[in-house]
Amino acid sequence: MSSPARKVFLSYARADRGPAQKLAERLREAGLEVWDPEQELLPGADFALTLKKALDTVETVVVLVSPDAMESRSVSHEIEYALGAKHLRGRLIPVVVRPTKQVPWILNTLQMLRYEAPGKTSRDIVELLTHPHDAPQTKRRHAN
Numbered sequence: 001m002s003s004p005a006r007k008v009f010l011s012y013a014r015a016d017r018g019p020a021q022k023l024a025e026r027l028r029e030a031g032l033e034v035w036d037p038e039q040e041l042l043p044g045a046d047f048a049l050t051l052k053k054a055l056d057t058v059e060t061v062v063v064l065v066s067p068d069a070m071e072s073r074s075v076s077h078e079i080e081y082a083l084g085a086k087h088l089r090g091r092l093i094p095v096v097v098r099p100t101k102q103v104p105w106i107l108n109t110l111q112m113l114r115y116e117a118p119g120k121t122s123r124d125i126v127e128l129l130t131h132p133h134d135a136p137q138t139k140r141r142h143a144n
Contacts, residue, residue, distance in 0.1 A: 006031070006032060006033055007032070007058040007059050007060070008027060008032050008033065008034050008035065008059070008060045008061070008062055008125075009035045009055055009058040009060070009061045009062070009078070010023070010024055010027075010034055010035065010036045010037075010062050010064070011061055011062065011064065011074075011075050011078040011079065011082075012063070012064035012066075012069055013066060013068035013069040013072045013075055014038075014068070014072075015066065015068035015069075016066050016068060016097050016098075017038060019097050019115055020038070020064055021036075021038075022118035023062075023064075023118050023121055024036050025118065026119055026121070026122035027122050027125065027126075030122055030123075032126070035054045035057075035058055037051065037054075037074070040054065051077075051078070052081075055078065055081050055085065055088075056085075056087075058088075060088070060092075060093060060129060061078060061079075061081075061082035062093045063075060063079055063082070063092065063093070063094050063095070063107075064095050064097045065095060065096045065097060065100065065103060065107065066096075066098040067098060067100040067102060068098075069097075069100075070103060070104075079092070079104070079107070092110060093113065093125055094107045094110055094112045094113070095113045095114070095115050095121060095125070096115060097115045111128070113125065113128075
């Protein structure tokens with residue numbers, strides 16, 4: 001059994017702050033280091049540089065999916081970065097907080113989790129990080 005990724009970037013819209021903070025707390029309790037832009041970005045900081053440095057050092061990006069998140073430029077940029085960064089290949093975990101039809105097609109190719117409760121969702125995330133081969137990122141299509 002491999003150990004889970006230790007540094008997680010949490011990407012979400014401001015409207016999803018409540019579930020995001022509860023999830024971050026549970027992930028920390030599970031032993032993960034969570035980088036939360038809402039808590040880490042300080043007034044006057046160079047947002048773009050700070051975000052890039054954070055994304056360069058994390059091992060996983062967890063994106064909370066909701067109608068607000070799918071309209072957020074920040075969330076969109078963070079998803080694009082995670083999809084393009086070699087060190088994050090297979091390490092983007094979408095979590096549906098509130099269903100939306102605006103999900104980019106590429107996220108639909110990944111294994112999505114449903115936010116049910118912070119404890120259960122954090123256990124599901126840790127399980128994906130602990131057993132990446134048992135829970136592949138991309139959905140497999142079976143030939144008929």
